[in-house]
Amino acid sequence: MELEKLGVKETVVEKRREEKGLVDLPNLKGPVVMRFAPNPSGPLHIGHARAAILNQEYLKRYGGRLILRLEDTDPRRVDPEAYQMIEEDLTWLRVKWQERVIQSDRIPLYYEHAEKLIELGAAYMCTCEGSKFKNLKDESKPCPCRELTVEKNLDLWKKMDSMPEGGAVLRVKTDINHKNPAIRDWVAMRIVEDEHPRVGSKYRVYPLMNFAVTVDDHLLGITHVLRGKDHLANSEKQEYLYHHFGWEIPTFIHYGRLKMEDVALSTSKARKGIEEGLYTGWDDPRLGTIRAIQRRGIKPEALRELMVEIGIKMADTIVSWKKIYGLNRPLLEETSNRYFFIPNPVKVEIEGLPKSVEGLIKRPLHPDFPERGYRELNFEGDLYLPADDVGDAKKTGKPLRLIDAVNIKFEDEKVQYVSADLEYARKAGSKIVQWVAVSSGLKAEIVMPDTSILEGILEASGIALKVDDVVQLERFGFTRVDQVNGDKIRFYFAHK
C-alpha cells in the first residue's frame, strides 16, 4: 500500500471486455420457441416493442422460432383494424415471425381442453354470482359448485352455450387457501353475447386469457415466455393448469414496467383521446405508438438498441425522449442531407450588396460526404433570415455572417452589406446563420412533438424531397418529411 503511494504506476490493466447486451436466458436446451402475443385492440406501442424486440434478439442468439399470436378472445376488446396494424408495426420494427396464429381461430381447441380439464376433476362449472364468489373466495371458502361431480360439470358445460351471459363460468381449481386471493380458483371460460369482429356470433363461450395462453403456449411448444411483471400473478395461475394437465412449464421471464416520459402509453386512453378529437390519430406525435414514433423520424434501430440496453430486468424503467434522441442521432447523422430552413422568417433587404457576390452558391448535401453532391442556393439582396438571429444581431450590434456568403450588419432599421470576408466575421464573433432568397424559397411547416406548428421558409432545392426522407435543417434539427403538397412541405420534428 505504501509502495503504491510512491507512484509505482501500473500499466493500464486491460479491461475485460464483457459481451455487452442481454443476459443469457436460463434453462436452455437447444433452440428456443418464443411468442409475441398482443391483444389486437390497437396498434403497437413502445411497450409492445420491448417484448417483440427482445424475443427476436434472443432468437437471433439461440436460433428457434417466433410465433405471432393474436389474443382476441375478448370480443369487446378487438379492433378489426389492429390485426393489420400490428403486422405493419412489427415489420417496421424489423421483427420477423415464422408463424402466426389467431386465437379466435382456435376456440374449439380451447373447448376440447376445457372438457378434458373437467374430466380430470380439475375444473368446475360455477353458477354463483360474481360478488358471492368473491366474498367466499376472500375468506378462503369454496363455493358450493366446487363439489359438483364430473358428470354434473360436464352436463353444465354442454349447456353453457345456451345460458345467458353471466350465467356460468368454468373455474380452474387451484388452492382455495392460497395466500393471494387472486390466485384462488380462477375463471377459464365465460359467456359473451357480443359479436366477435372476426368470427361473428359463431361462439358464445370464450376462454379467458390465462386459459387460452396456457393451452396455446403448450400446444405451440413455447420454451420461454417473456412478459411484463404485471403478469406475475397470471404466471402463477397458469402453473396450476400446467400441473393439472401434467405439462412441462415453459420458462417465464418477467420484466419491469416501461414508461415513457410525457406519454400515456395505454391503448385505451389513446383510443379515447382519438375519439374525442384530443389526438389526431394513432400516429399523433404525443402518443407512444410505434407509428407516432416512426412519424417523428425515429429509426427502428434506435428502439432496438434501447430495448437491448434496458433488457429484461424486473425494475421499472422510465425512458426519456432524450435517451431515444441520443440513440437516434447517430443513425440520422450520416444519412440526413442538409438544407436551409428559416423558422419564423424575417424579410431583409441588404443595401450596398455588390453585384459580384450575388448568384448561385453551392453547399454540400452533407459536409462529411462531399461525394454526395451539392445543392445550389440563389443568393441575392432580398433574403429571409430567422427572426431570432435578426433580433439577436440588433440587440448585440454584432454583424451577422450569412453562411457561405457575406457579412451584414443592422443599423438604424437598415441592413448594410459589410464584406464577404469570413475572417472579419470570425474576429467580430459573428453568428453564422442560414438564409433563403425571397425569390426562391418554398413554404414549409414543421410539426413539433407537442403538435404545435412552426411556419418557415425552406431553400428551393428542397423541392426534390420525398415523404419519409429525413433531413437535417441546418442549425435547426433533424426532421422527417411528412407531406409534400405542391410546393409546400410539411415536416415532423425529430430532435436537434
Next chain:
RNA sequence: GCUCCGGUAGUGUAGUCCGGCCAAUCAUGUCGGCCUUUCGAGCCGAUGACUCGGGUUCGAAUCCCGGCCGGAGCACCA
C-alpha cells in the same frame, strides 16, 4: 387493505445469485474547451450513484431483519 415485485449518478445500464479484484462499468444527458462557414458530427475534459437504519463478517452495493419510497395484481380484460 391484502398479495407480490423492485430501489446503483438527471436518465438508461454493468456488478448483486457464489461478500474482498467496486474509492463501482458503459452509454446518454448536462457543463466547459478544441475543431467546424450548422446550434449536427468529431476530439478533449468535468460533473455525478450503491434508498435509510440496524445486524452478520476481518471485510457488505452484494447476505439477514426492519423502515421509507416506487410499481403491479386483487370479480367474467389482455
